[in-house]
Amino acid sequence: MPYRIRCLSITPIKGLQLQHPTSVDITASGVPGDRQFHLVDATGALQSCTHNQALLTLRSEYDAAQRRLSVWRRDELLLSGVVEDGDPLEVDLHGLRTSPGAYVDGGWHDLFSDILGKPVRLVHAHTPAYDVFPATLVGSASVAELARRSGLTGVDARRFRMLIEFEGGEAHAEDGWQGQEIAVGSTVLRGGGLVKRCAATTRHPDSGQVDLQTLRRIIGYRGRQETPLGPGAAFGVYATVVTAGTVSIGDVLTISG
Incomplete structure (x- = not known):
């Protein structure tokens, strides 16, 4: 077979x-659009579902042509908006390399901070943010x-x-x-x-x-x-x-x- x-x-x-x-x-560089965004905590540390159970209850959609990102919980749309890049930063990816990107302005900080119960910010990766x-x-x-x-x-x-x-x-x-x-x-x-x-x-x-x-x-x-x-x-x-x-x-x- x-x-x-x-x-x-x-x-x-x-x-x-x-x-x-x-x-x-x-x-x-991987699949365009895959893991184009990620979350970091107040120290700039990359966040994942390993220590954040609530992330796995959410789904996201991104229209690259319109730069529109949407996040849903089941059938409930939690937030949708055009991605506007803010201050730049470099995110450490498991100590192997860094990913340049920018904080995403708008209501994303409040949304994800409320869901995870701690201050986090959404980052728009400017290069693919695959793990290894x-x-x-x-x-x-x-x-x-x-x-x-x-x-x-x-x-x-x-x-x-x-x-x-x-x-x-x-x-x-x-x-x-x-x-x-x-x-x-x-x-x-x-x-x-x-x-x-x-x-x-x-x-x-x-x-x-x-x-x-x-x-x-x-x-x-x-x-x-x-x-x-x-x-x-x-x-x-x-x-x-x-x-x-x-x-x-x-x-x-x-x-x-």
């Missing part, structure tokens, strides 16, 4: 609920193996917030793709290191409730493995972009040395 793309996942604001488009354009590398991949078979090892009927792959989920092949086949070319759609990627998982994966992707000890279960059968961010619970792989292009649901994914 060939590898095929099963799901694509992006979000305009880092940490909020995922969107699942039928296709995405992937450039050397511009693409990530995980196999459906790997997610199914985690479920099997955990004695569960299934695990929601959205927990892992990966750009590309593919089906076909054996569990954790992607672990062996480091340095290999990954052709999918009109895009060519190159496999990178393993993705070190954080406690965000323990949260339900809709409610934000901690309901599955993913890290403990991953380490339980895979041990601690080396990743670009150090040893830990590894699940899925990073990738860089060799040739920019488009990836769509149903595309065949092929591996070459």
Whole structure:
């Protein structure tokens, strides 16, 4: 059975609920519009759903042509407005690099501060704010193996917030793709290191409730493995972009040395 793309996942604001488009354009800097915004606290530290449960109850939409950002909680529109950049800043991304951007003026500060119960500000990233590398991949078979090892009927792959989920092949086949070319759609990627998982994966992707000890279960059968961010619970792989292009649901994914 060939590898095929099963799901694509992006979000305009880092940490909020995922969107699942039928296709995405992937450039050397990642998917345009993905994680184009993020939140920082009063010290300038990057915020995510790891320590902010309420973010996973929100979804966002961004119309780049109109520069209009909207945030919803279920069917309730909380705020919508044209993005107006304020003071510039540099945001540290896990100590690996910095992301230049600007605070977003308007009512975003009050909205997110009230929701999270602490002062935070919304930042418009001027370069893609992906975590480590511009693409990530995980196999459906790997997610199914985690479920099997955990004695569960299934695990929601959205927990892992990966750009590309593919089906076909054996569990954790992607672990062996480091340095290999990954052709999918009109895009060519190159496999990178393993993705070190954080406690965000323990949260339900809709409610934000901690309901599955993913890290403990991953380490339980895979041990601690080396990743670009150090040893830990590894699940899925990073990738860089060799040739920019488009990836769509149903595309065949092929591996070459």
